Amino acid sequence: MPATPSAPLCAAPDPSPRAPAHAMPRHACDAHMHICGPESRYAYAAERIYTPPDAVLADYLRLTRALGLERVVFVQPSIYGTDNAALLDALRDCPLECRGVAVVDASVDEQTLAAWHAAGVRGVRLNIVDTQSPQPVLPERAIRGLAERIAPFGWHLELLAHVDDFASLDTVLTRLPVDVVFGHLGYLRRGATVASAGFRALLRLLDTGRCWVKLTGPYRLTDAPLPYAPVAAIAAALLAAAPERLVWGSDWPHVMLRGVMPNDGALLDLLFDWADGPAARRILVDNAATLYDF
Numbered sequence: 341m342p343a344t345p346s347a348p349l350c351a352a353p354d355p356s357p358r359a360p361a362h363a364m365p366r367h368a369c370d371a372h373m374h375i376c377g378p379e380s381r382y383a384y385a386a387e388r389i390y391t392p393p394d395a396v397l398a399d400y401l402r403l404t405r406a407l408g409l410e411r412v413v414f415v416q417p418s419i420y421g422t423d424n425a426a427l428l429d430a431l432r433d434c435p436l437e438c439r440g441v442a443v444v445d446a447s448v449d450e451q452t453l454a455a456w457h458a459a460g461v462r463g464v465r466l467n468i469v470d471t472q473s474p475q476p477v478l479p480e481r482a483i484r485g486l487a488e489r490i491a492p493f494g495w496h497l498e499l500l501a502h503v504d505d506f507a508s509l510d511t512v513l514t515r516l517p518v519d520v521v522f523g524h525l526g527y528l529r530r531g532a533t534v535a536s537a538g539f540r541a542l543l544r545l546l547d548t549g550r551c552w553v554k555l556t557g558p559y560r561l562t563d564a565p566l567p568y569a570p571v572a573a574i575a576a577a578l579l580a581a582a583p584e585r586l587v588w589g590s591d592w593p594h595v596m597l598r599g600v601m602p603n604d605g606a607l608l609d610l611l612f613d614w615a616d617g618p619a620a621r622r623i624l625v626d627n628a629a630t631l632y633d634f
Contacts (some may be wrong), residue, residue, distance in 0.1 A: 347384075351601050352393040353593040357406040358605035362612045364408030365621045367437075369628035372523060372556045372589025373400065374417040375430045385421040389470060392419060395593035397430050403592060404436065407608055412436050413632055415498075416443040417595070418467050424456075431460045439632040441465050441498055446485060450492075457493050462632050463521065464490055467500040470596065476505070478512050491517040496552070496631065504528045507537035510545040519550050521631070524557040524591070525574050534577045546582040552631055553578050555611060555623065556589040559597055566602050567610055575614040583619050587628045 377394035384391065404412065414430045424442045431440050441463040442456060453461075464486055468479065478501070487497050496519040503509055503526040513520050526542050533539070545551040555575060558568040578586055588611050590604055612620050628634065 347388045347391045350390050350392045350593075350595045351597065353395065353403075354601055354603045356603075357403050358603055359406055359408070360605045360608040360612075362609070362617070362620070364410075365625050367411055367629065367634070368409050368621075368624040369411035369413065369587070369632070369634070370404070370407075370409050370590050370592075371413045371587040371628050371632065372415050372554050373412065373592040374415055374595065375400065375426050376417060376419065376593060376595070377426075382420065382423075382426040384419045385423070387421070388419040390419065390595050392417070392593060392595045397433060400592060401435070403590070403604055407590075407604060410436060411438065411628065411632075411634055413439045413441060413462075413589070413628070415441045415589075416465055418443075418470055428456070428459055437634055439634070443467075444486070444489075446482075448489070453490065453493055457495075461495070463496040463498050465498040465500065469500055469502055469527065478506055478509070480512055483513070484516065487516045487518045494633070496521050498523060500524075500527065502527050502529050502532075502538070503542045504532040504536040504538035507541055509538055509541035510548070511541075513545060514548055514550070516550070519552060519631070520545070521552040521554065523554045524560050525555060525571065525578065526553060527557075528561050528574060530562055534573055539574070539577070543577065543581045546578075546585060549585070551582075552585045552587065552627075553582075554587050554589050555614070557591040557594075557596070558607075558610065559594070559599055559602065560591075563599065565599060566606055567613060572614065579615055579619065583615070583622065584627060586623050587631060588620075588623050 376392040498521040558571040
């Protein structure tokens with residue numbers, strides 16, 4: 341499906357990722373990336389807000405070899421809506437240890453969830469911001485309904501939301517029957533800081549032991565070039581609060597990028613800039629294994 345004015349074409353990722361400066365530990369995990377395409381096989385949703393280049397499993401596996409990654413979590417991108425075919429096929433075909441985070445609607449039945457669990461799905465994603473109609477409030481009823489539906493499988497609920505918009509984030513989410521995961525370091529809006537009421541609410545939610553944050557997509561939080569200096573303070577606050585509930589992901593193929601396309605080796609190096617060696621290894625291996633049931 342061709343790009344439209346509301347769904348612009350995205351740049352392709354760097355085709356020559358370099359090795360990171362640090363050797364990866366065994367079982368290092370990329371906890372957030374997307375399979376996109378081939379477009380000729382998997383149709384994009386008409387309501388999407390971007391149109392990616394084909395970024396298929398073979399391309400991604402070349403990246404994992406360059407970076408030294410051994411585990412991967414496929415996350416359903418918004419371009420497919422609730423059609424998880426590309427994700428499920430990737431789970432089936434990937435030679436690495438892998439898990440998935442799907443997108444579902446309220447009609448999904450228990451039999452489908454059970455089949456997806458057997459295929460490797462361990463969470464569902466709810467996107468309330470990167471859509472044609474962003475939601476200004478947390479959809480509490482939808483969140484609780486999803487949480488109750490997936491709780492018997494031990495899955496988590498991943499929210500794509502700007503946490504700085506929600507000063508009562510912890511109050512709304514603290515009583516859910518599942519863990520909650522936030523992408524992109526909380527996805528603060530450009531210019532928002534760790535002093536924002538919403539970010540402080542995220543830290544309180546981390547204190548409950550039922551919340552996780554992905555150290556992904558730093559370029560989404562700032563217009564600064566790599567190493568995305570304004571994001572360092574956000575990462576530092578998260579590491580100080582709950583290093584045992586952070587995971588890292590590449591966010592490949594970087595579809596929401598507005599600046600210069602980074603090399604994926606340089607993006608992985610950022611983790612070791614933010615965290616010392618033992619903490620980085622814990623984030624890459626132990627935390628991911630706990631959250632995604634490896």
